[in-house]
Amino acid sequence: MKKEIKEEVVPCEICGHPVIHNEYGLYQDCPQCGWRRGGDNVELERQWGVSYPMLVSLSHAREQYRQGLPFKADFDEFVRGLLFYSEMLFDYQGETYEAYLYRDKEFEPYKFVFCCAEFLQEYVSEQEFREKANIQGKRLKDIWDQVQEPRYM
Numbered sequence: 676m677k678k679e680i681k682e683e684v685v686p687c688e689i690c691g692h693p694v695i696h697n698e699y700g701l702y703q704d705c706p707q708c709g710w711r712r713g714g715d716n717v718e719l720e721r722q723w724g725v726s727y728p729m730l731v732s733l734s735h736a737r738e739q740y741r742q743g744l745p746f747k748a749d750f751d752e753f754v755r756g757l758l759f760y761s762e763m764l765f766d767y768q769g770e771t772y773e774a775y776l777y778r779d780k781e782f783e784p785y786k787f788v789f790c791c792a793e794f795l796q797e798y799v800s801e802q803e804f805r806e807k808a809n810i811q812g813k814r815l816k817d818i819w820d821q822v823q824e825p826r827y828m
């Protein structure tokens with residue numbers, strides 16, 4: 676006989692719509708607002724300033740939902756996601772771009788790499804990455820409004 680999976684209904688942490696949570700810790704994607712919940716997003720925001728797997732932090736996502744905006748991580752959340760997860764992606768004008776941390780003994784603790792099919796940029800600190808990472812001379816932080824789907828790899 677197949678074992679039945681125990682389920683309970685809990686409110687979506689963004690909009691309050693009922694979603695199913697099962698005994699393995701999995702949450703249903705919210706049919707109301709589209710939020711996806713992995714684990715403890717309150718703790719993730721406290722420690723890292725992000726959520727998983729949506730990236731945008733819980734409090735920022737609630738604000739976006741209230742304003743009727745789609746969920747999207749800002750540049751700061753993207754950088755914190757990079758520190759948390761080490762490999763990130765986003766799309767810009769039809770191309771996919773990648774940022775990752777490269778561990779190297781000569782550059783403790785790691786280098787920040789930003790790349791796509793056409794180029795690879797390396798930065799030795801988070802601050803330098805924030806200030807200088809660019810696409811054809813346009814700084815990431817300045818074009819973030821046009822960046823789409825910043826996400827974990």
Ligand SMILES: [Zn+2]
Pocket residue numbers: 687688689690691692705706707708709710
């Ligand atoms: Zn929801």
